[in-house]
Amino acid sequence: DAGVIQSPRHEVTEMGQEVTLRCKPISGHDYLFWYRQTMMRGLELLIYFNNNVPIDDSGMPEDRFSAKMPNASFSTLKIQPSEPRDSAVYFCASSLRRFELIAKNIQYFGAGTRLSVL
């Protein structure tokens, strides 16, 4: 089975440009998470969706960041305008909540998108 698929794998852009990161979750999963990883701050949860509905976006750094999930098989994270401090690895993860098992909400991660904003 295909895992979580992210595109592009690498993105280099100039400050002020719009950046769109894409994610295809594992088929049948009902949760989707967007993370950002940097050396300084580690792994940060930005936003997550349940059944395509945003549940918690408290980790989104500012209004320049937005995320959508128009259907169960696709999500985007958009940064507009991008800034050098947005340079990081962005991960998408998906999971299937197993209510019959305590807290077994294993998240499976994509390979990540390495974003460099010059």
Add this chain to the structure above:
Amino acid sequence: AQKITQTQPGMFVQEKEAVTLDCTYDTSDPSYGLFWYKQPSSGEMIFLIYQGSYDQQNATEGRYSLNFQKARKSANLVISASQLGDSAMYFCAMTLGDRDDKIIFGKGTRLHILP
């Protein structure tokens, strides 16, 4: 507040030796799950093993086992017969039972396997 602590920022271990990576957690919720993830230098995050707070036995997955000591609130990862390919960053993580779907990650331990 819930918290995951990994006190070993880095470890060096000889190939074929067993490795124990430490993880302690803090929660007042009786229902929770504990996870370990591996992040090799290529960057992807790989799920390794899961332990539920009510599980009676320690979880095992191949060469990985989770040494779950509930009273001490520790969830150490044990890797038996380490291999060069085990060199990576390892993250301990926790999620709560029914109240939250988010995972809290520790800061990680970088493991170096020496030939």
